[in-house]
Amino acid sequence: MRTRMITPAVVFAVAGALLLSACSPAEQTARPEPSGSATSARPSGPSMKELSRTDVRTVIDRLDRAPISERDDAVSASIRTDRVVLGEDGDQIEMAMPDGLTYISFAPYRSQTHDCTFHAPSSCVGELRNTELHLTITDLATGETYADEQTRTFDNGFIGVWLPRGITADVVIVIGDSEARSVISTVNEKDPTCITTMPLKKRG
Incomplete structure (x- = not known):
């Protein structure tokens, strides 16, 4: 497996075989099958090279x-x-996050979820796609509010938020009369960026 460097992003060395997708097909919720026969052409998305020419915010x-x-x-x-970490045809490219920031994805659920540590937007699928919700994220140490908004999940069932690195925060997602809560951390390099452990429960 070859790892290439790009600028201006800082690139990190990749040692050994690196698992790119945290959500394998066996772990995620069912995805719609493409219409047509098995030989039908797949949708054509941007290549790794095309993505690498943009900034990391645009890529994500x-x-x-x-x-x-x-x-x-x-x-x-x-x-x-x-x-x-982007991968295509055995090649890998790593693009650094903006200074002091990281991106965390949340997939609240009612009855079905999947194990996930690092969000893989090319394969992860949450249960509640295109669903209206209210999201609140509050710093547990300072009380600062990073998000307090009405929004909706993407077509993949996730909602993504840019947050400061080095924080621990309380996350509350409200959908109708149900609520899901979680405490997240962006302190360590191996902290999860894919939060799929937020079951919705009726509000008391």
């Missing part, structure tokens, strides 16, 4: 917001606390 936004029907699984992506 483009991949995470892509409708499932338009995904191209030829390009894999793994979002880490400090970088994004």
